[in-house]
Amino acid sequence: MVLAPYTSFDVPVEGGALHVGRWGNGDKVVVAAHGITGNHRSWQGVARALGSDISLVAPDLRGRGHSTKLPGPFGMRAHAEDLVAVLDHLNLDDAVLAGHSMGAYVATLAATTHAGRWSSVILVDGGVPLPLPPGVDPADMLKGVLGPALARLEMTFPNRGAYHSYWRDHPALIEPGAWNDDTRAWLDHDLTGTEPELRSSAALEAVRVDGIALLVDEDVRLAINELTQPAVLLRAPRGLLNEVPPLLPDELIDPLRSRWPIQLEMLVDNTNHYSIILAQRGARVVASHIQAAFL
Numbered sequence: 001m002v003l004a005p006y007t008s009f010d011v012p013v014e015g016g017a018l019h020v021g022r023w024g025n026g027d028k029v030v031v032a033a034h035g036i037t038g039n040h041r042s043w044q045g046v047a048r049a050l051g052s053d054i055s056l057v058a059p060d061l062r063g064r065g066h067s068t069k070l071p072g073p074f075g076m077r078a079h080a081e082d083l084v085a086v087l088d089h090l091n092l093d094d095a096v097l098a099g100h101s102m103g104a105y106v107a108t109l110a111a112t113t114h115a116g117r118w119s120s121v122i123l124v125d126g127g128v129p130l131p132l133p134p135g136v137d138p139a140d141m142l143k144g145v146l147g148p149a150l151a152r153l154e155m156t157f158p159n160r161g162a163y164h165s166y167w168r169d170h171p172a173l174i175e176p177g178a179w180n181d182d183t184r185a186w187l188d189h190d191l192t193g194t195e196p197e198l199r200s201s202a203a204l205e206a207v208r209v210d211g212i213a214l215l216v217d218e219d220v221r222l223a224i225n226e227l228t229q230p231a232v233l234l235r236a237p238r239g240l241l242n243e244v245p246p247l248l249p250d251e252l253i254d255p256l257r258s259r260w261p262i263q264l265e266m267l268v269d270n271t272n273h274y275s276i277i278l279a280q281r282g283a284r285v286v287a288s289h290i291q292a293a294f295l
Helices: 040-050 076-089 102-113 138-152 160-168 181-190 204-216 218-226 250-259 280-292
Strands: 006-013 016-023 028-033 054-059 095-100 118-124 191-194 197-200 231-235 264-267
Touching: 006 076, 016 040, 016 076, 028 040, 028 076, 028 102, 040 054, 040 095, 040 181, 040 280, 054 076, 054 280, 076 102, 076 204, 095 102, 095 280, 102 118, 102 204, 102 218, 118 280, 138 204, 160 181, 160 197, 181 191, 204 218, 231 280
Parallel strands: 028 054, 028 095, 095 118, 118 231, 231 264
Antiparallel strands: 006 016, 016 054, 191 197
């Protein structure tokens, strides 16, 4: 599909300016929060699948992309307040809310602390409390889950082509359809610095603080149980490295279904944690549920 016209702007928030991208200019608006080392261009494939009828608005969360210079405090509460600031800046009373990975936890907290501002919630491979085994240091668990991603944040690359090559060989992006123009746009937006020392714009401190919050902040972990809006959870059957089990396996989900307010929960076939929004087949499913939220 043809990508809707794109614009970007800054929103005043605590500590500075939040950078925001927008595809389309329609009255139907979805605000989307990206993952822990992502940026707003992570949503470009979904914006493409939405077409021109729905406007997708996505910020670079503080500590990432062109919002990398925004200071702490980080954490889901700060990100949730920044999303509300985006609504206020656009003079919107409410909007549909979507979140991928860490962004799904931002979404559940934003939807429960500012319930009147969000009409529906679409969670993409996130938002569900992850188990922290007794006696395990949260920092050690974070390193175990995000080890390669954390290491990447300390790497430098001589040029954009080298960064593309690094990601082109990533296990999650070697599957058919995951490497495309929208994926490259996400990667290009991630880079900062000058050649030959380009690096990811994601601030290591922000990633660490946010990652640990997902594991230990009970308000964040349990926010999904307090949702009052119509809510959908879309899961990938494979994980961050295209592996099985996925980030949210059936063993984690099965005991939760009886006590949460999620109206629809489903696996998006043939996707992993990245391709569920980057590859066309995943982006189309996510877009279809965003579209359904406006019916």
